[in-house]
């Protein structure tokens with residue numbers, strides 16, 4: 001036996017309509033399915049934000065001593081490409097999260113932009 005969610009009378013488990021108040025009883029299976037579907041969307045991470053964040057971490061300047069001039073130029077070229085990609089992914093991700101607030105990753109997207117710009121500034125200064 002289960003309780004009718006509308007009038008709280010005891011009704012049969014198989015009932016789809018309450019015999020006391022006449023309400024349609026939501027199917028347990030269906031309710032559970034909707035619940036899990038909703039929590040999945042809530043916890044979905046935005047791939048663009050994650051990618052942007054990972055790319056921005058690659059930009060953090062490391063020790064450059066011991067590298068030849070050619071290697072440094074190669075690293076600089078890669079850094080510029082990664083910087084552009086990271087900022088682009090972060091903006092795409094943030095606009096997607098903006099349209100769908102249940103998505104996660106806003107913090108990562110913002111962090112990606114900050115880390116990318118900070119890394120470039122540090123690289124220029126030193």
Ligand SMILES: [Zn+2]
Pocket residue numbers: 004005006007008009018019020021022023
């Ligand atoms: Zn009822």
